[in-house]
Ligand SMILES: CCCCCCCCC/C=C/C(=O)SCCNC(=O)CCNC(=O)[C@H](O)C(C)(C)COP(=O)(O)OP(=O)(O)OC[C@H]1O[C@@H](n2cnc3c(N)ncnc32)[C@H](O)[C@@H]1OP(=O)(O)O
């Protein structure tokens with residue numbers, strides 16, 4: 001049976017939610033919803049990107065995943081096949097490198113055909129106080145999150161247009177208009193992505209291309225632990241794990257997000273079910289932004 005993300009119970013420790021989990025509720029979309037569509041997912045080997053690759057595959061799309069690491073991509077290919085019973089294709093690509101992105105476009109076209117869905121999920125992040133932010137640190141994040149998103153999307157513009165139902169999904173961050181203290185580089189990049197999305201939606205709507213942004217709240221992936229908070233917890237008793245459990249209590253829905261929560265929104269917005277939705281930023285955060293005050 002095909003299935004999509006289960007809400008983690010409020011009592012579940014973060015160790016249980018570090019990577020996309022076995023799905024345990026019926027997959028809510030038809031397995032032919034995205035049949036004949038080709039999708040590209042950047043950063044698709046881990047965390048939220050891997051869950052998106054699985055969900056798009058479950059919905060019938062032919063999916064190509066990218067990241068910088070060939071090793072992680074090979075592992076992800078096997079994982080998607082294990083979970084969905086269907087193959088995905090992969091190519092190493094650094095979204096900051098124009099030549100890599102051009103190779104990616106050619107690879108997708110040759111293997112699967114014109115891409116109808118582009119998911120900009122690759123990102124970099126690490127904690128750095130604003131007054132200590134070096135130019136290199138700022139550029140490392142802006143180049144990955146913002147330039148990478150722009151570069152990949154632009155490379156696939158002709159393909160998206162040629163399908164007559166192109167869809168660009170870019171992953172932002174919830175409540176970014178309030179800033180992102182400690183992560184001003186990522187906050188700036190993600191805010192700019194929401195604006196890019198709106199510009200693309202206006203300019204490319206007449207070409208049949210929709211562009212939307214999904215803005216997740218906290219999802220305790222391995223990437224978040226390693227790049228933002230230190231090593232992943234070894235058990236739910238770790239101090240970091242306890243902090244996460246407490247954090248979950250601030251969320252109106254009383255849990256942190258799962259990669260599948262984000263993936264379900266991607267499938268919906270990629271599909272014809274959302275055929276008249278463009279230029280929006282959809283917040284997927286259990287209502288956390290509502291607790292931040294006026
Ligand atoms: C309670 C719960 C709430 C939980 C609340 C949770 C909210 C989560 C919101 C969002 C989460 C995410 O985005 S999660 C996504 C996380 N995933 C990732 O980041 C994976 C990919 N990351 C990476 O590859 C790297 O971290 C990346 C930054 C890109 C490194 O790229 P490069 O190799 O090109 O960069 P480098 O040459 O190594 O470094 C460039 C500069 O950046 C600095 N730099 C690089 N990594 C650094 C680091 N870890 N810490 C400090 N500084 C760093 C270097 O010092 C350099 O500056 P100089 O020293 O001046 O030379």
Ligand SMILES: NC(=O)C1=CN([C@@H]2O[C@H](COP(=O)(O)OP(=O)(O)OC[C@H]3O[C@@H](n4cnc5c(N)ncnc54)[C@H](OP(=O)(O)O)[C@@H]3O)[C@@H](O)[C@H]2O)C=CC1
Pocket residue numbers: 042043044045046047048049066067068069072093094095096120121122123124125144148171172173174215216217218219220221222223224
């Ligand atoms: N987890 C969370 O709480 C939240 C996450 N987000 C966003 O969700 C998305 C996924 O994050 P998450 O799954 O948590 O973290 P991950 O670290 O698992 O995902 C980031 C991915 O981006 C890839 N990547 C990084 N730099 C590049 C690059 N230059 N070129 C190509 N790929 C690259 C990484 O692969 P590799 O290193 O192999 O290149 C990795 O697969 C990101 O956009 C993130 O900002 C937003 C809000 C909250």
